[in-house]
Amino acid sequence: MPKVTDEHKEARREQILAAAQRVFARHGFEGATVSRLEGETGLSRGAIFSYFENKDDLFVAVVAQSSDRLVAIWMERGFQALLEAIAHEDPDWLAVQLEATRRVRTDAGFRARLGRLEEEAKALREERLARLRPGLRDDLPIESVVMFLNFVANAFAFARVIEDKLPDLDVLMELVETGVAPR
Amino acid sequence: MPKVTDEHKEARREQILAAAQRVFARHGFEGATVSRLEGETGLSRGAIFSYFENKDDLFVAVVAQSSDRLVAIWMERGFQALLEAIAHEDPDWLAVQLEATRRVRTDAGFRARLGRLEEEAKALREERLARLRPGLRDDLPIESVVMFLNFVANAFAFARVIEDKLPDLDVLMELVETGVAPR
Numbered sequence: 063m064p065k066v067t068d069e070h071k072e073a074r075r076e077q078i079l080a081a082a083q084r085v086f087a088r089h090g091f092e093g094a095t096v097s098r099l100e101g102e103t104g105l106s107r108g109a110i111f112s113y114f115e116n117k118d119d120l121f122v123a124v125v126a127q128s129s130d131r132l133v134a135i136w137m138e139r140g141f142q143a144l145l146e147a148i149a150h151e152d153p154d155w156l157a158v159q160l161e162a163t164r165r166v167r168t169d170a171g172f173r174a175r176l177g178r179l180e181e182e183a184k185a186l187r188e189e190r191l192a193r194l195r196p197g198l199r200d201d202l203p204i205e206s207v208v209m210f211l212n213f214v215a216n217a218f219a220f221a222r223v224i225e226d227k228l229p230d231l232d233v234l235m236e237l238v239e240t241g242v243a244p245r
Numbered sequence: 246m247p248k249v250t251d252e253h254k255e256a257r258r259e260q261i262l263a264a265a266q267r268v269f270a271r272h273g274f275e276g277a278t279v280s281r282l283e284g285e286t287g288l289s290r291g292a293i294f295s296y297f298e299n300k301d302d303l304f305v306a307v308v309a310q311s312s313d314r315l316v317a318i319w320m321e322r323g324f325q326a327l328l329e330a331i332a333h334e335d336p337d338w339l340a341v342q343l344e345a346t347r348r349v350r351t352d353a354g355f356r357a358r359l360g361r362l363e364e365e366a367k368a369l370r371e372e373r374l375a376r377l378r379p380g381l382r383d384d385l386p387i388e389s390v391v392m393f394l395n396f397v398a399n400a401f402a403f404a405r406v407i408e409d410k411l412p413d414l415d416v417l418m419e420l421v422e423t424g425v426a427p428r
Contacts, residue, residue, distance in 0.1 A: 163403070203416070209412050
């Protein structure tokens with residue numbers, strides 16, 4: 063019964079991703095040792111690395127899952143809901159993702175892994191742009207306008223990591239919407 | 246002749262800051278060992294740490310200097326000039342500053358040091374807000390509008406670290422200016 067096996071595999075994969083995110087958030091990328099990953103997942107290293115090639119691969123998968131979840135909120139409930147979701151993210155996890163930007167620059171293998179992931183998401187990105195288009199100004203390339211919104215979301219995550227208090231969401235939305243709304 | 250001594254001290258301090266920035270950019274915060282700092286400054290650890298209490302203190306001073314330089318560009322030549330300056334920053338140095346956000350969250354001593362620095366800059370910040378006010382919309386608190394511009398600059402620095410290509414500056418400026426211009 064391959065279906066049951068696939069479901070089991072998928073559940074196991076999810077379990078590993080959730081536990082790994084907690085370990086990365088608590089200890090950082092370097093501090094997320096294999097034995098800590100074993101402890102938090104309750105699985106052996108053999109089991110963990112039958113799902114993910116290595117720690118880089120596991121980290122990139124956790125980042126991708128976390129980012130997919132936020133993008134889905136944006137698509138289904140709008141940009142303000144995305145910012146609200148970021149405001150409720152674990153700041154330690156956001157911090158670890160920022161920290162990983164250093165690896166993106168210095169580690170070619172890590173960068174290639176992220177690049178492959180982006181390549182896979184390309185078709186999905188086109189579909190998302192089409193869904194966002196009606197709510198946005200059309201005198202500038204849609205890619206640029208969406209990139210700007212991405213910018214603001216990243217910056218909001220950044221503020222969540224380093225600041226004690228977050229900016230007023232209504233004021234932020236007013237500034238952003240004035241910039242991106244159809245003329 | 247105390248004046249000469251002060252000038253000499255100031256020049257020495259600048260020399261240490263410039264060399265330390267290169268070491269932090271190249272090796273990260275953790276990798277910036279005392280012997281690497283000695284090598285790059287050409288000074289002994291005794292000399293270096295007569296100017297700065299410890300490595301945290303040195304790092305915070307380098308960050309403050311770098312940030313002061315960028316803020317001065319913004320004040321004197323405008324927001325687009327600031328973004329252009331960020332586009333020409335050493336991405337390794339930007340990456341190390343992002344990486345340090347983890348320390349801000351996890352290290353109370355480090356956070357206190359940054360906090361003291363911000364406290365010192367408070368009067369300066371008021372003066373800057375007053376200078377920026379005439380070019381910005383007045384139906385929202387000036388602090389919020391400037392915070393939004395800060396947001397965009399941070400996000401631009403972030404993009405410089407993780408992306409191969411930067412967004413078109415003219416398009417970005419159009420989106421930002423529409424949002425913040427006087428009504």
